[in-house]
Amino acid sequence: MSKTSPPSAEVVPCCPPLTERPMTAEEAETAARMFKALSDPVRLRLFSAVASHAGGEACVCDISDVGVSQPTVSHHLKKLKEAGLLLSERRGTWVYYSVAPSVLAAMGQILTTAPAAA
């Protein structure tokens, strides 16, 4: 019925490039939460496994080869979802995860080394 915007059109309101100006306390809280989600090696591998999976999405069944149990995989995926880095959708037996592109773009922007274009 209603039109939905493509996910990539949603802009996460955080944050300026680190080199542009000092972050405010509020911006730093938001950005630190995103970086924290990627500060665990296993979680980072799982995130990378989802991000690079064919079709841009994966279920737990697709990415169980990082050497941890399936409940641990599920736990980390939940954490990534809570941090806003992954989206999820249940289809039949499995929950499929995909990268939230706007969040990845926002994190990339923070780490941009060149001054941002006006």
Next chain:
Amino acid sequence: MSKTSPPSAEVVPCCPPLTERPMTAEEAETAARMFKALSDPVRLRLFSAVASHAGGEACVCDISDVGVSQPTVSHHLKKLKEAGLLLSERRGTWVYYSVAPSVLAAMGQILTTAPAAA
């Protein structure tokens, strides 16, 4: 005597864009360590304060306005240095910190959303 390469020419051997292929365990360890350094809001504000300071460098005396004590500022700057994100140089009374551009670039590359160019 000897020629030194500009810092930006040093390439941190980590890591592929998250969307390119699943990270190896070793890559994830390295990248997670960098993200962990930015996972604290105060540390992130201090890093941003250094990164955006005039001349690209700052001493503790320049960035004491984030609401924490100077020893705490020094502690966080030390952590950022240990993680490889900041470089430091003592000049007289003060230690001056600057962003390690290759590390910032490496982190930005990890979060690149478009497939990397060959």
